[in-house]
Amino acid sequence: MxxxxxxxxxxxxxxxxxxxxxxxxxxxxxxxxxxxxxxxxxxxxxxxxxxxxxxxxxxxxGVAGVRRAKSKSAGIPKYANPADPAQTWTGKGRRPDWFVAAVASGKSPEDLEI
Structure with a gap:
């Protein structure tokens, strides 16, 4: 020491x-x-x-934040509720209840397209 x-x-x-x-x-x-x-x-x-x-x-x-984050937009509506055209859905994510009900009643997804 x-x-x-x-x-x-x-x-x-x-x-x-x-x-x-x-x-x-x-x-x-x-x-x-x-x-x-x-x-x-x-x-x-x-x-x-x-x-x-x-x-x-x-x-x-490759640290997060290097790439610019894509802005989350609502997207372009692809389907509309025939009973209430103000209710729309882009076709992405969870299916709305009105869409599920319309398909269950015999309508095809193409019938609901805007």
Whole structure:
């Protein structure tokens, strides 16, 4: 052991349990902070290298949010309720009750098309 380690060990021997636990928390925070700084440095270096090559790091790693999200639109209605034309359905997703009832009563899906 080096002199610094020996000195530190002898200093720790004089501390109470509460002081040792407080020191333990400080050390854990220091380690986490060090790891965060190292991670940030590595990330910055990788982002610079990706940029030099004409990419973003997110594009290369496939991180969510890189691609622009398609806007969710209601879609174009394909079917309409003959009893209430304001009720429409795109043909995607769960079938509406009026559609199921109309098909059950003998109508074909083609009969309900707009």
């Amino acid at each position: 080096s002199n610094v380690t020996n000195t530190l060990a002898s200093d720790l021997d004089g501390l109470s349990l509460a002081e040792l636990k407080a020191l333990e928390k400080k050390i854990a925070k220091a380690i986490a902070s060090y790891e965060d700084r190292q991670r940030a440095t590595a990330l910055a270096a990788l982002e610079m290298k990706a940029k030099e090559m004409g990419f973003s790091l997110a594009e290369l790693t």
